Amino acid sequence: MNKPASLVVLDLAILIDMYGDDSADTICPALSRFRSEASKYINQLQHAVVQQDHAEIARLTHSLKSMAGLIGACQLMEWSQLVEQAAKQRDQTMLANHLPELTTIWAALQTELASSLLLYGSADA
Amino acid sequence: MTLTRNIHVLVVDDVILMCDFLYGVVNKVAGCRAIKALDGKAAAEYLGNERIDLLITDIEMKAPSGLELAQRVRSGMFSQTPYDIPIIIFSGNAYREVIEQSIAFDVNDFLVKPITSAGLTAKIQYHLQHKKVLKPMSHYAQLVADVDYAKAIELPTEDRAFSVAIVRELPEPKADDVDQREAASKAKEKKEKKEFLVWPEHATTGYFQLDRRMRNFAFNVSCFHNVFVENCKPVAIESERKRACEAADYLFHISKNIKQKDNRRDFWLLFQQRLDKLQPHVKELNSINIKHHSQVLVLLKRLAYWWMQTCSRPLIQINEVTHETADE
Incomplete structure (x- = not known):
């Protein structure tokens, strides 16, 4: 399995492939919607981590993985996959190793999302 | 081949972004009209109250899960929806138990995420044009009723092995x-x-x-x-x-x-x-x-x-x- 940090942050070629459309009318709403939805999941995830609620961590990272895979957020997808598995197996060591990475991954992704939205002329950048 | 009838396709996913994606893909397929549900409960209501022609559902949702929806459809538990409609289920994880259940209930297709727009469109068109031979409704109802079977089909829990894996x-x-x-x-x-x-x-x-x-x-x-x-x-x-x-x-x-x-x-x-x-x-x-x-x-x-x-x-x-x- 690749380390999340070794993957690209956001690969728009994947998003285009997934949606089968490379127009700004498709890309911008998908990225904006993702940013808004993922933020909610990440907030909930941080709460679940504090509560040490493994089932909730697994559920949230499973959803994040789907969303990230849909728009080509490779690092976040890989990270979610690792954390989902660790949570399902209640692997505290693995969780302790990977959970702190989220801050960096999410910050990098937000930057990429903003620049991509700007590139495609979205007012939402 | 062009689909001429107004085909009602129910898409179910508890992740809004994914549900919207599925909804958009289905609505672009000629002859299809998508209906979306963000959880199994809403999906069950649609299946019971409207005639659905194709079900596309995620598996991992709060009860009822996608698989439970498929089981209920095949058992003829929904008055408005026929038991023999095509069912496409998908998931980000592919557990052996889930695949076995999908086969047992003659689900038409099991897709593993990520699913592309083109791939899903092709699957929809294929399953609307190719009828799967099913067993009688009573067979599936018996499967659901069978307590031993019900025990065997529990979704994997944290204590159980991840039993299917590519790696x-x-x-x-x-x-x-x-x-x-x-x-x-x-x-x-x-x-x-x-x-x-x-x-x-x-x-x-x-x-x-x-x-x-x-x-x-x-x-x-x-x-x-x-x-x-x-x-x-x-x-x-x-x-x-x-x-x-x-x-x-x-x-x-x-x-x-x-x-x-x-x-x-x-x-x-x-x-x-x-x-x-x-x-x-x-x-x-x-x-x-x-x-x-x-x-x-x-x-x-x-x-x-x-x-x-x-x-x-x-x-x-x-x-x-x-x-x-x-x-x-």
């Missing part, structure tokens, strides 16, 4: 001392930095022959990547390109051979999907003009993404028995 991990070797472990760790890091595609250490598909071909494929694609990004002579790049394509062909060939002789249907269902996704990339690798730098980089990204997807399925627990066949 599973074997026990870590025990190093004799700390120095050895550190040295191994440094060597591993060095190797990972150098290689474009990395086969995880101690991972196996359950078939040593397949592992070998996967490793070989990763190695050769990595070599191609390295000579390309290091801007080596065209002859060297061409040579590595040829080797990478050959490695892919070997992988396809060995997979076909093992698949014919083995009955791990759930594994091959998933692995074949991965190979099908690899085919167009290999075809492109074989024909791409290496002077078109950006196109090659995009292709390499796609190969890396394919690799990441293929090597990141849920891992089986260490204490699982590996299934190995000897066909070489």
